[in-house]
Amino acid sequence: MKSNFECQECGADISIPEDAVKGEIITCPDCGAEYEIASKTENGAELKPAETVGEDWGQ
Amino acid sequence: MVQLCIIYDKVRFEEKALYEKAQSMGIKSQIVDAKSITIGTDSKKKDFMLGDIILQRTVSHYRGLYLSASLEFLDFNVINRFKVTETCGNKLMTSIALAKNNIPTPKTQFAFSAESALETIKKTGFPLVLKPIVGSWGRGIFPLRDNETASMVLEMREEDDSPLSRIYYVQEMIDRPPRDIRCIVIGDQAVTAIYRYAAQSEWRTNVARGGKVELAPITKEVEDLSIKTAKAVGGGILGVDMMEDKNYGLVVHEVNGTVEFRGAASVSNADIPGAMIDYAIALGKK
Numbered sequence: 001m002k003s004n005f006e007c008q009e010c011g012a013d014i015s016i017p018e019d020a021v022k023g024e025i026i027t028c029p030d031c032g033a034e035y036e037i038a039s040k041t042e043n044g045a046e047l048k049p050a051e052t053v054g055e056d057w058g059q
Numbered sequence: 060m061v062q063l064c065i066i067y068d069k070v071r072f073e074e075k076a077l078y079e080k081a082q083s084m085g086i087k088s089q090i091v092d093a094k095s096i097t098i099g100t101d102s103k104k105k106d107f108m109l110g111d112i113i114l115q116r117t118v119s120h121y122r123g124l125y126l127s128a129s130l131e132f133l134d135f136n137v138i139n140r141f142k143v144t145e146t147c148g149n150k151l152m153t154s155i156a157l158a159k160n161n162i163p164t165p166k167t168q169f170a171f172s173a174e175s176a177l178e179t180i181k182k183t184g185f186p187l188v189l190k191p192i193v194g195s196w197g198r199g200i201f202p203l204r205d206n207e208t209a210s211m212v213l214e215m216r217e218e219d220d221s222p223l224s225r226i227y228y229v230q231e232m233i234d235r236p237p238r239d240i241r242c243i244v245i246g247d248q249a250v251t252a253i254y255r256y257a258a259q260s261e262w263r264t265n266v267a268r269g270g271k272v273e274l275a276p277i278t279k280e281v282e283d284l285s286i287k288t289a290k291a292v293g294g295g296i297l298g299v300d301m302m303e304d305k306n307y308g309l310v311v312h313e314v315n316g317t318v319e320f321r322g323a324a325s326v327s328n329a330d331i332p333g334a335m336i337d338y339a340i341a342l343g344k345k
Contacts, residue, residue, distance in 0.1 A: 021075060021078070021090075023067050023074070023090065024075070025070070036069070037070075050069070051068070054119050055221065056119055056120040056121050056122075056193055057119055057120070058194075058196040
């Protein structure tokens with residue numbers, strides 16, 4: 001399964017933890033860019049840039 | 060068998076905990092991205108496989124609010140209800156609901172221009188707190204201790220593009236210990252309570268601001284006030300935030316409609332996600 005990605009911002013390696021689920025946010029360990037796990041199956045995962053924090057986020 | 064649907068737009072600790080708990084309880088459940096749902100005036104409930112009961116858990120208030128309205132239009136059973144989310148997501152509407160139901164709450168003025176806000180501030184006297192009516196994690200909350208700061212903050216708010224920034228919510232500053240109390244209410248039960256302590260060099264107690272948590276006793280007073288507050292905003296799964304006023308006792312200042320419980324789960328023995336799922340399944344059966 002593909003569990004390593006290259007950060008679009010800085011090129012660093014981003015690994016996806018085994019227990020991560022679709023919809024979780026993964027942060028680049030080098031530059032802090034955030035990615036959302038768009039899909040995750042036994043065969044691999046896909047990342048997409050995460051939404052930026054909105055003014056109406058949170059509780 | 061009741062089928063549960065958890066709707067998210069960003070999976071936080073809470074959504075993951077809820078989904079994993081549902082799975083471990085053997086409940087047929089799914090987790091669906093709000094960003095992938097489109098609903099139209101001609102949509103029918105049967106076109107959507109969203110189970111019997113929906114836990115709406117988006118981090119974006121407006122996305123969750125209008126998605127709930129759309130789902131209720133299709134006759135889905137959503138926790139929390141649209142009206143509850145609308146009340147809790149807006150501090151002005153929450154204050155009105157609390158005041159209407161005689162729940163002790165900090166004295167708050169609503170002003171509709173910077174000029175009248177400044178007039179109210181001067182008339183009321185310092186210290187005060189200016190809060191955005193929509194917004195969370197303590198953002199945009201300013202302590203006002205003198206005229207100069209008040210004028211500057213109001214000027215900043217006037218320059219903001221958001222129309223909601225023109226609504227001024229000015230609250231008395233409660234003389235309290237450096238903590239507040241959050242009580243998680245599920246249906247008519249106070250499930251757990253925590254103290255939230257402000258981080259060093261910070262007066263806001265939000266966990267998102269580095270606030271620390273400690274288990275708090277669910278006293279009779281905390282329990283009664285939390286349950287009464289939950290009813291006042293329409294009920295459901297709620298986080299009731301209270302302060303301990305040194306003169307007047309407990310006052311409720313906020314109710315969270317999509318309650319985060321990572322902090323509470325770290326110190327409480329209560330099975331918070333389990334209780335939320337039990338509540339949802341019971342509602343789903345109705």
